[in-house]
Amino acid sequence: MKVVIVGGGWSGCAAAVCARKGGAEVKLLERTDMILGTGLVGGIMRNNGRYTATEELIAMGGGEIFKIVDENSRHKNINFPGHQHANLYDIGTTPGAVMRYLKEMGINIVFKARVVKTNIKDGSIESIKDSEGNVYNGDVFIDTTGTAGPMNNCSKYGNGCAMCILRCPSFGGRVSLTGLAGIKEYIGKKPNGQIGAMSGSCKLYKESLSPEIVKELDTKGVAIVPIPDELTEDHLDIKACQQYALKEFKKNIILLDTGHAKLMTPFYDIEKLRRIPGFENARYEDPYAGGKGNSMRFFAMAPRDNALKVEGIDNLFCAGEKAGLLVGHTEAIVTGTLAGFNSVKFCNGEKLLEIPKELAIGEAIEYVREQMKTEEGLAKKYTFSGSVLFDKMKSLGLYSTDIAEINNKVEKLGLKDIFSYSKEPDKLKVKLEK
Ligand SMILES: Cc1cc2nc3c(=O)[nH]c(=O)nc-3n(C[C@H](O)[C@H](O)[C@H](O)COP(=O)(O)OP(=O)(O)OC[C@H]3O[C@@H](n4cnc5c(N)ncnc54)[C@H](O)[C@@H]3O)c2cc1C
Incomplete structure (x- = not known):
C-alpha cells in the first residue's frame, strides 16, 4: 500500500499519521523546507466548537497530533473576545515536535518536492512528478496542498505579495494536485463578490513591544489594547477567518501569545501602529509586509464526497482547506485524519468511512460540501470556532465541552477508537470494520 500525500501542512501531516497507522508506506511531499504550512504562523486551538471536534477525534482514536499540540501549548483554557477555552501552541517548538513524531512513525518526508505534473491512466493517478523531475508512484494520492497564494493571486486579489511564511519566491508557489489532474475546482469569494480571502492575523516580534504588553502576554496569553479612534482600521470584511470579524477586533489591538505576538488583524499600517502606546518599535515577523497586506487564500477547493474522495479521479482524496472553505488547524487535522484513513480503506477495497452528522466533524464535512454548491455558500468560511458553522453546531446541540x-x-x-493503532511497526493496523 503506497500512499503519497502532497502538501505538508496540518492536513497532510494528519493524513500521513493515519495512513501510516493503517499500515501504508507513506510519502509526504512538501514544496518548502518545513512542515505545518500556514500552521507555522498559527497557534489557536480548542477555541469554541474546536474543543468539541478535538475531543471527538481523540475519542475516535485519532488524537496523536492534538496530544503533541497540547503538550506544546504556551497557554491553556484562555478567553478572548468571542472565544472561550482556547489553547495557544508555541510556534517555535510545535513544528519540530510534529516532525520528530512523523519520522518516528516511519513516514518518509520529502522536502523541496513541489509537485507539478500528474500521469493519469484510466481515470486514476499512476504517478506524479516534482519540479526537479523526480517521479513518485502510488496506489492512492491525497491532495493537501491548501489554498494559499501563489504570489500572482496575492497580487491580483490582495495587496501584493506580503512575504509570508509560504515563501513562494524561494520554493515556487502552491500547485494543486486536483487541478493538475484536470478537475475543475471551486473558487471562494469575499462577501463583496471578489475572489479569495485575506489571512486574518500577523505576528509581531515580542521584543519590539513594550515590557508591559510582553508581561501581559507572558502571564495571561492575551493582551487587549484599545485603539484611539483616529487610528482604527477596518479589515473585517476581507478576513478569511470570519470568526474574528467582530467589532472588538476593530476597536482594539488583540494580541495572543504563540511565542511571538499574534496580532488578530490581516494587516495594520505600521506607522499608525507605532503611534499606539506600547507599539512604538513594533515590527512584523510574519508576514514581513504585515503593514500592507497578508497572504490570500481559498482559491481552489476540490469537489469531493463526504468520505473526502475527489470527484472525477478514482484514487485521489483531499483534506484541509482543499476539502472546502474550512478555516483552521483543527479543521485540517480532522479532515486529514479521515482522508488518511480512507486512503487505506480504498487500498484494501473496503467501504469508505463517512463520519455521521451526529458528530460535529461529520456535520461540518457535509455542511461545507453542500454550501460550496451555492454562490452564497462560496462567500462564507466555515470553522468550528465561530461564524455560521459554530452557530449551526449550537443550534443542533453538537457543541459540547463535556468529554x-x-x-x-x-x-x-460505533466509532470509538476507529482511528487507533498499535505503535509497534509490524502491528501498524487500524481496527477496520468490514
Ligand atoms: C497567518 C495565518 C494564521 C492562522 N492562524 C490560525 C490559528 O491561529 N488557528 C487556526 O486554527 N488556524 C489558523 N490559520 C488557518 C490554518 O492555518 C489553515 O486553515 C490550516 O492550517 C490549513 O492547513 P492545510 O494543510 O489545509 O493547508 P496549508 O497550511 O496551506 O498547507 C499546504 C501545504 O502544501 C504545500 N504545497 C502546496 N502546493 C504543493 C505542491 N504542488 N507540492 C508540494 N507541496 C505543496 C505548501 O507548501 C504547504 O506547506 C491561520 C492561517 C494563516 C495564513
Whole structure:
C-alpha cells in the first residue's frame, strides 16, 4: 500500500499519521523546507466548537497530533473576545515536535518536492512528478496542498505579495494536485463578490513591544489594547477567518501569545501602529509586509464526497482547506485524519468511512460540501470556532465541552477508537470494520 500525500501542512501531516497507522508506506511531499504550512504562523486551538471536534477525534482514536499540540501549548483554557477555552501552541517548538513524531512513525518526508505534473491512466493517478523531475508512484494520492497564494493571486486579489511564511519566491508557489489532474475546482469569494480571502492575523516580534504588553502576554496569553479612534482600521470584511470579524477586533489591538505576538488583524499600517502606546518599535515577523497586506487564500477547493474522495479521479482524496472553505488547524487535522484513513480503506477495497452528522466533524464535512454548491455558500468560511458553522453546531446541540458526553456519543455510534493503532511497526493496523 503506497500512499503519497502532497502538501505538508496540518492536513497532510494528519493524513500521513493515519495512513501510516493503517499500515501504508507513506510519502509526504512538501514544496518548502518545513512542515505545518500556514500552521507555522498559527497557534489557536480548542477555541469554541474546536474543543468539541478535538475531543471527538481523540475519542475516535485519532488524537496523536492534538496530544503533541497540547503538550506544546504556551497557554491553556484562555478567553478572548468571542472565544472561550482556547489553547495557544508555541510556534517555535510545535513544528519540530510534529516532525520528530512523523519520522518516528516511519513516514518518509520529502522536502523541496513541489509537485507539478500528474500521469493519469484510466481515470486514476499512476504517478506524479516534482519540479526537479523526480517521479513518485502510488496506489492512492491525497491532495493537501491548501489554498494559499501563489504570489500572482496575492497580487491580483490582495495587496501584493506580503512575504509570508509560504515563501513562494524561494520554493515556487502552491500547485494543486486536483487541478493538475484536470478537475475543475471551486473558487471562494469575499462577501463583496471578489475572489479569495485575506489571512486574518500577523505576528509581531515580542521584543519590539513594550515590557508591559510582553508581561501581559507572558502571564495571561492575551493582551487587549484599545485603539484611539483616529487610528482604527477596518479589515473585517476581507478576513478569511470570519470568526474574528467582530467589532472588538476593530476597536482594539488583540494580541495572543504563540511565542511571538499574534496580532488578530490581516494587516495594520505600521506607522499608525507605532503611534499606539506600547507599539512604538513594533515590527512584523510574519508576514514581513504585515503593514500592507497578508497572504490570500481559498482559491481552489476540490469537489469531493463526504468520505473526502475527489470527484472525477478514482484514487485521489483531499483534506484541509482543499476539502472546502474550512478555516483552521483543527479543521485540517480532522479532515486529514479521515482522508488518511480512507486512503487505506480504498487500498484494501473496503467501504469508505463517512463520519455521521451526529458528530460535529461529520456535520461540518457535509455542511461545507453542500454550501460550496451555492454562490452564497462560496462567500462564507466555515470553522468550528465561530461564524455560521459554530452557530449551526449550537443550534443542533453538537457543541459540547463535556468529554465524557462526547466519548459516550462516539461509543454509541460505533466509532470509538476507529482511528487507533498499535505503535509497534509490524502491528501498524487500524481496527477496520468490514
Ligand atoms: C497567518 C495565518 C494564521 C492562522 N492562524 C490560525 C490559528 O491561529 N488557528 C487556526 O486554527 N488556524 C489558523 N490559520 C488557518 C490554518 O492555518 C489553515 O486553515 C490550516 O492550517 C490549513 O492547513 P492545510 O494543510 O489545509 O493547508 P496549508 O497550511 O496551506 O498547507 C499546504 C501545504 O502544501 C504545500 N504545497 C502546496 N502546493 C504543493 C505542491 N504542488 N507540492 C508540494 N507541496 C505543496 C505548501 O507548501 C504547504 O506547506 C491561520 C492561517 C494563516 C495564513
